[in-house]
Amino acid sequence: MILCCGEALIDMIPAKTEDAGTGFVPHSGGSVFNTAIALGRLGTRAGMLTGLSRDLFGRQLDDALKASHVDTRTVVYSDRPATLAFVQLEAGHATYTFYDENSANRMLAPEDVGALPEDVLALYFGGISLCNPPAADTYLELAERHAGRCAIMLDPNIRPSFISDIPAYRARIARMLAVADIVKVSDEDLGWLYPGPEALMEKLAALLKAGPSVAIMTRGGSGATAYLRDGREISVAAEPAQVVDTVGAGDTFNAGVLAKASELGLLTPGGLAEAGEAEISDVLAFGAKVAAVTVSRAGANPPWREELAQERPPA
Template structure:
């Protein structure tokens, strides 16, 4: 099982209501939620670990995952409210305003963490769940506990507007990055993580610290991945972009899905991945993301929609 560990929330998507102005449509989302959803739709065994409310939005979130076959046994339930993310779209690109104080997702602690099933092969982390407290401490503790034996995937997915203690967050990233096997970043992430530093230099530094695969998404130009010995780029698929909500999240799912299908989700296999296998995983990731951006909101494809899969 690939266990996705992080936020579930309601994306409040803007919709024009006649001549009355803009209303907001609540849609299940969250970066880690989206990755779990996409993995389930791709037919891989996926699980989700998060603090989830018992309110009406929490029930909607879990029902949405369950409909795509995602295992929910490890979710931590409480009566606290669900996080809301109001979305603003400018030329198809999304920015977010979060309402997360005292939420079910934010207030989980290390003491809430469950024992993971033996069949858990990989864990995926990232986004706002690593920023807030006490949940950030809880997810860091889980990552550190499981990193010696299981594949760790990390997508920082930086949200500058959500960061209230930049020094503490940078310190957390400095601690967890060397424990990850796979890291995916965008150009926007790079601009915040290491302004002015070329991707190649940053990737080589991370690889020297212990990371096995570093991926850079390139939007319309595809995606690039580096390992200690490989540097692979695959082209994008041409689609008409509706919006970019969930693009990176579903890219992560496509990449992990391909590795899982190939039997490569072990620490040893990731460390010695062949060029053909790396290119194939990038290609599926690009294909999954391309379908997602061609639709409104984070609506990842099912496996039957991915040609060649």
């Protein structure tokens, strides 16, 4: 099972009201939550480790996980409020305003997390859950404790406006990078992590030197490239899509990468780094395929496996 560790929150999506004003509709979301949902819909065994509220929004999130066949054994429930993210859309691009103080998600502490189920073979981390303690430190401790036994994928998906202590966040991300096997970044993430004047390839080299054996860079409509410490670069084009919005696109891409790597037997510590170029290309291409479906419809709405008409089941 792939255990997705991080935030589950409510995206408040703008919608026109009857009087031509703007209201907000609550949609289940969060970067790590979206990846878990996408994995479940793709038929990959997936679980979620997060803090969920017992309020109406927490119940909405819990119901959504179960409806997409995500294992909730490791969810920690509390009476704290749910995290809310108000979304603004401009030309299909999403920006966020978060309300997270004292939330069930934010206040997840190390002592809340018990032993992981024995069938957990890979851990996925990322998003705003790595920004602020105590939850951020809880996930760091979990990653360090299971490094070497579980494959670890990290997508920092950096939201600078959400970080309360930038030096502490940089130190935390450095420790996460040191134990990660696969890291996915955008060019914006890479520029924030390494803000100097160095060229892109120098920053990627610094990222790989920090720990991971594979770095995947996504460039929206320009596709994705995997960079390996042995010097190989494998690129795939983006799948053609009529973009409605980009909410959840990167999260779904990550699910596609994890799902295909799992199917090919590559989701082990160091497994993807030792794979052939054709296998790595298949992993990236599947990520691009499922992300293309998500961007073609409103909100974070990943595809079910049967929607991928051209995808053949694993042998």
